[in-house]
Amino acid sequence: MKLHVLNHGASETNQWFHDGVPIPMQKGHPPIGSHAYAACTNGAFLRDYSDLPPPPQTVLLLLKAKQFAKSLKMLNELQGRGYRVFVAFYDVDAMQVSEAFTDWDRWGKFSELVQKADGFVAATPALLDTFHAAGAKNGTFIPAPYPIEFYEWDFSQPLTSREGVFVGTNTFSVFPRRHLQTLTVLARAGVPATVVNTEGKRGERLISAISKQFRIIEGPLPYVKYLRLMASHRVVFQLDFSAGRGLVAGDAALCRMPCVGGNGIIEQMIFPSLAGYGRSSNELLERLLSLLADDEAWRAATEESQRLALSKIGFKPVAQELVRCMGAA
Secondary structure (H helix, E strand, O other), X not given: OOEEEEOOOOOOOOEEOOOOOOOOOOOOOOOOOHHHHHHOOOOEEEOOHHHOOOOOOEEEEEEOOOOHHHHHHHHHHHHHOOOEEEEEEOOOOHHHHHHHXXXXXXXXXXXXXXXXXXXXXXXXXXXXXXXXXXXXXXXXXXXXXXXOOOHHHOOOOOHHHOOOEEEOOOOOOOHHHOHHHHHHHHHHHOOOEEEEEOOHHHHHHHHHHHOOOOEEEEOOOOHHHHHHHHHOOOEEEOOOOOOOOOHHHHHXXXXXXXXXXXXXXXXXXXXXXXXXXXXXXXXXXXXXXXXXXXXXXXXHHHHHHHHHHHHHOOHHHHHHHHHHHHHOO
């Protein structure tokens, strides 16, 4: 099965994955997030339904807040042409999804949409109740995969070449990311860290005011450059509690390093003893300090995360889950 992900009307360019996983530095979006559902099945990520191959094909239609009526119209068009259509949220953070339903009309359109669709994909388990409450019958939780199996996407460096802490969050303006709390915990403990600043002079001044020990890198950075920077560090640290995909943890998996904190689904799946869910900032700081000081603890955490990543968020296991889910409709 080749799954074609449709983000109708988006600014992103079309991207075909028929030749397999793109190598780092290749033009186009990296094979992560919603793009990864297409990449792991050798499908395509498209912005217009007219670019779809002729039916029969399986399409994953991405849903956005305030556009459910438009998505319903698109669903009817695609099914009328003979496509099998599954739906998934474009934004998957729990707060973003909750903000999508601010009136009855939106919920009504969403309910009609998911009941007509051939099924759904929930990128986090937290979204399952939303789909089921709206009347969706066929679907399951399937995390967005990472190309963990492919040597081209192995950004590992020897432990002897790694040093210090990389902060996994990069903006003060999105409260659930808890960027301020992450930096203040590190500053209080006197732990130097590298911070990617995406908020210009304002962000730089605030980071410097919190601690002069922070190394500030102006961002945002191209994805491959970002991964190489992350991989030069020993541990990733964050206090994000947005309950999203867990992209920072997925990035850490590509860099073959531990990620401490964060309650995204990938954090919980591949860093179960380091994730932030149910743990205080002091507990997470203790784990961070242990990984900074103890080479054996670092190696054990890294090896465990790689084993779990290969079995749970790799391209092969996720592609198999997609086939099981979409073949049952």
